[in-house]
Amino acid sequence: xxxxxxxxxxxxxxxxxxxxxxxxQDMNHEYMYWYRQDPGMGLRLIHYSVGEGTTAKGEVPxxxxxxxxxxxxxxxxxxxxxxxxxxxxxxxxxxxLRGRTNQPQHFGDGTRxxxx
Amino acid sequence: LAKTxxxxxxxxxxxxxxxxxxxxxxxxxxxxxxxxxxxxxxGPRFIIQGYKTKVTNEVASLFIPADRKSSxxxxxxxxxxxxxxxxxxxxxxxxxxxxxNMLTFGGGTRLMVKP
Numbered sequence: 001x002x003x004x005x006x007x008x009x010x011x012x013x014x015x016x017x018x019x020x021x022x023x024x025q026d027m028n029h030e031y032m033y034w035y036r037q038d039p040g041m042g043l044r045l046i047h048y049s050v051g052e053g054t055t056a057k058g059e060v061p062x063x064x065x066x067x068x069x070x071x072x073x074x075x076x077x078x079x080x081x082x083x084x085x086x087x088x089x090x091x092x093x094x095x096x097l098r099g100r101t102n103q104p105q106h107f108g109d110g111t112r113x114x115x116x
Numbered sequence: 117l118a119k120t121x122x123x124x125x126x127x128x129x130x131x132x133x134x135x136x137x138x139x140x141x142x143x144x145x146x147x148x149x150x151x152x153x154x155x156x157x158x159g160p161r162f163i164i165q166g167y168k169t170k171v172t173n174e175v176a177s178l179f180i181p182a183d184r185k186s187s188x189x190x191x192x193x194x195x196x197x198x199x200x201x202x203x204x205x206x207x208x209x210x211x212x213x214x215x216x217n218m219l220t221f222g223g224g225t226r227l228m229v230k231p
Contacts, residue, residue, distance in 0.1 A: 004159075108159055
């Protein structure tokens with residue numbers, strides 16, 4: 001049982017390049033999330049999904065797009081990378097229990113992205 | 117979404133009990149309180165969650181007074197491996213439109229456990 005797996009673990013991009021970060025979970029969780037964490041700071045929610053085919057904006061969505069074509073996968077895309085998007089990106093998932101959404105989130109180990 | 121305030125950092129020694137308090141003056145009726153732990157180079161890990169009074173599990177206890185405007189995470193007999201950042205989150209649990217409301221991590225409390 002791998003839990004939440006993020007690929008790649010590290011990546012260096014040049015300004016203007018595009019890339020996609022992949023998050024996969026094998027726990028059959030309904031909800032998935034993408035966060036970014038900048039040095040010395042807490043996590044900020046980028047986008048999230050409450051189910052296959054649905055996505056919603058979080059606190060800092062600008063410059064990112066997401067897709068949830070399959071329940072187990074949540075993709076985060078950077079269409080034109082900027083140095084301000086240098087960060088550690090975390091994916092998480094959680095389940096619904098009796099209609100309640102505030103169940104513990106399970107996090108991946110992050111993707112470290114540097115944009116030059 | 118209720119805003120939370122935590123101490124930036126705390127120091128302790130091995131074997132001591134550590135109490136980290138989180139203030140959430142604007143907590144709403146449907147809000148739950150959740151604590152996460154994060155080690156360097158890892159994603160956060162769920163510790164404990166509660167709504168009122170006291171919750172205890174094998175890792176920690178969570179104390180919530182009657183007015184629910186604050187909460188205290190208690191770590192019994194800490195060890196060096198408890199050195200980490202601890203985050204307090206507050207938000208409601210009504211699915212699905214509020215799924216994003218639990219998800220504001222503040223700066224957290226950086227706990228340093230010394231030998």
